[in-house]
Amino acid sequence: MKKLICAMVASLAxxxxxxxxxxxxxxxxxxxxxPLFERFQFCAKKPSTPPPxxxxxxxxxxxxAQAIALVAGVLLLGAERLRxxx
Amino acid sequence: MxxxxxxxxxxxxxxxxxxxxxIAVAVLFAAEIVWGINTFTVPDFSRQSGAMAHLLVWSETAxxxxxxxxxxFLICLSRRFSEMSADFQITPPNHRWWPWLFGHLLALLxxxxxASPVFGPHASAAAASPVWLASWLATGALALFFLLLILAPxxxxxxxxxxxxxxxxxxxxAGGLAWLxxxxxxxxxxxxxxxxxxxxxxxxxxxxxxxYHDPQGLVGTPNFVAGIAPVCSGYxxxxxxxxxxxxxxxxxxxxxxxxxxxxxxxLGIVAIWLANVVRITLLIVIGSSISPEIAVQGxxxxxxxxxxxxxxxxxxxxxxxxxxxxxxxxESALLAQGHSHHxxxxxxxxxxxxxASMLIAALSSGFHALYPLGVVVTATxxxxxxxxxxxYLRVPSWTGVMIGVVVFGLWLLLVRGEESQGAQLARQLDxxxxxxxxxxIIFRIAGSVLTVPIAxxxxxxxxxxxxxxxxxxxxxxxxxxxxxxxxxSSMLFGLLHGDWIAGVVAGAGFAIAxxxxxxxxxxxLAHMTANALIAVAVLGFGHWHLWA
Numbered sequence: 001m002k003k004l005i006c007a008m009v010a011s012l013a014x015x016x017x018x019x020x021x022x023x024x025x026x027x028x029x030x031x032x033x034x035p036l037f038e039r040f041q042f043c044a045k046k047p048s049t050p051p052p053x054x055x056x057x058x059x060x061x062x063x064x065a066q067a068i069a070l071v072a073g074v075l076l077l078g079a080e081r082l083r084x085x086x
Numbered sequence: 087m088x089x090x091x092x093x094x095x096x097x098x099x100x101x102x103x104x105x106x107x108x109i110a111v112a113v114l115f116a117a118e119i120v121w122g123i124n125t126f127t128v129p130d131f132s133r134q135s136g137a138m139a140h141l142l143v144w145s146e147t148a149x150x151x152x153x154x155x156x157x158x159f160l161i162c163l164s165r166r167f168s169e170m171s172a173d174f175q176i177t178p179p180n181h182r183w184w185p186w187l188f189g190h191l192l193a194l195l196x197x198x199x200x201a202s203p204v205f206g207p208h209a210s211a212a213a214a215s216p217v218w219l220a221s222w223l224a225t226g227a228l229a230l231f232f233l234l235l236i237l238a239p240x241x242x243x244x245x246x247x248x249x250x251x252x253x254x255x256x257x258x259x260a261g262g263l264a265w266l267x268x269x270x271x272x273x274x275x276x277x278x279x280x281x282x283x284x285x286x287x288x289x290x291x292x293x294x295x296x297x298y299h300d301p302q303g304l305v306g307t308p309n310f311v312a313g314i315a316p317v318c319s320g321y322x323x324x325x326x327x328x329x330x331x332x333x334x335x336x337x338x339x340x341x342x343x344x345x346x347x348x349x350x351x352x353l354g355i356v357a358i359w360l361a362n363v364v365r366i367t368l369l370i371v372i373g374s375s376i377s378p379e380i381a382v383q384g385x386x387x388x389x390x391x392x393x394x395x396x397x398x399x400x401x402x403x404x405x406x407x408x409x410x411x412x413x414x415x416x417e418s419a420l421l422a423q424g425h426s427h428h429x430x431x432x433x434x435x436x437x438x439x440x441x442a443s444m445l446i447a448a449l450s451s452g453f454h455a456l457y458p459l460g461v462v463v464t465a466t467x468x469x470x471x472x473x474x475x476x477x478y479l480r481v482p483s484w485t486g487v488m489i490g491v492v493v494f495g496l497w498l499l500l501v502r503g504e505e506s507q508g509a510q511l512a513r514q515l516d517x518x519x520x521x522x523x524x525x526x527i528i529f530r531i532a533g534s535v536l537t538v539p540i541a542x543x544x545x546x547x548x549x550x551x552x553x554x555x556x557x558x559x560x561x562x563x564x565x566x567x568x569x570x571x572x573x574x575s576s577m578l579f580g581l582l583h584g585d586w587i588a589g590v591v592a593g594a595g596f597a598i599a600x601x602x603x604x605x606x607x608x609x610x611l612a613h614m615t616a617n618a619l620i621a622v623a624v625l626g627f628g629h630w631h632l633w634a
Contacts (some may be wrong), residue, residue: 063387063388063391064391065581065582066440066444066582067391067392067394067395067440067444069440070395070437070440070441070444071330071394071395071398071399073433073436073437073545074399074402074437075334075337075402076429076433076553077429077430077433077437078338078402079337079338080427080429080430081427082341083557084427
């Protein structure tokens, strides 16, 4: 039960920590407007011109078939273990 | 051994006839769907004005809802399939299906004729009119109606709907809900993408001093920039893990504790989203500091699926660690190494091959330089379980070789292959020192002729084809034929290969090799022969696309 509570707290904490920075962009801008924070890494100025962007191919469907087959195979192994036990 | 040929004859028992007819109709319907998807195109109705255009824009949505309904129907009513099929099996023996097949084909022809002006090669939304729409819907409905009548008389279907109306209603509601969830998910991709972008940006800043960040969705370094598109924002992975957890909870519900097991949903969602952030960060690091080609060609395609596998399998293991499983902890590790029951001996080589292939592809720039690693991994697993394969070691026959030659011929006819990929493979080997290229080719031959055929045949013809006959697959002799196991195992084999049509045909050929004498060694030999001839075609005649 303790492990379950710890897992719930951890997942809630992670969820909260992920959702909070959604507006951190504006918070960063606000902080970086102060000279005290200008020297920190997160306030470093970004380049004025964007570097070239490479076109990325679509995700390969064949890799999806392999991944699903791998997971399905492991589930089948688990089902076989349960069947033997049962 | 029971003669296999007897079961193939049309009058080999009513039960066999019923199964055969259902499978044949399923294959026919699937073929019609695939042909339709490849033949017809949907014009951009959103650019047209008028009620008809709006109605046809919504037709695509209706199709998606239909697929969602079919999926939820299969899930919700899966427990009643045996009762429903028993109900259909008492179909009168004099049910004449061939007039309905003829009617279906005529209606389908009419449907295609009507659809062509709007959805055909010269698709034009302007051809859509209320009369056209009524004709399109009527011919489509008629084709579907006749298809159902091929399977069973009308009174069977009326009886089905009368008995299962509650389940059908729930399925329709669940399907609509599933579709709605997809719509909602699409509206929240932007906030999710922004969170992903923010976290990736900050992770990169711990590594690089000069990180480019564009609020429009671009993030990277001066050498390499990635765009966070909707498909990269994380919500697709979240959807995937939700579906996986739902399936896992459903099929293993007897072994899991509820509501504790529902914890897997938030854990899985958080884990897959974080994994996506790490994936994008690593993509930019590899692109900036190692190789843009590996980042774009290999890593980008594979990393997401590798993360999904790791998280899915991790959730399974976690379900036991968190005591959400009813199975005692001492026997609970699904991923424990060392257990030696027969199913593991048949499946583990293929699973290791798949895992190694994904990893190799992730670290490649289109050319799988690390292919020898996959051969070594698969061979090691096969060696580990070698004692389990003794029952399958029989004297092979020439039948397997002949079937392998036939499969090779069909493979050459059916595989389209991309010449550019084959040329890239040959070019890459040319840039290597001779000895290194020779070593790679030797491993490529060893893999395709030895380890891959053995691993795939053990899994598909040694395990799956028997598992589809009975749950207790060990009691099923290897040569036992049923239409369901033959067709389904061949289709699943095909789906695992890039050219799935050629893969299905090859799978069917290897299954036939198994059925002739009931010896798995014949299927293995057929597979080895086909792959050996492919190697000859590649190395002797320069058809490198066969290995691409």
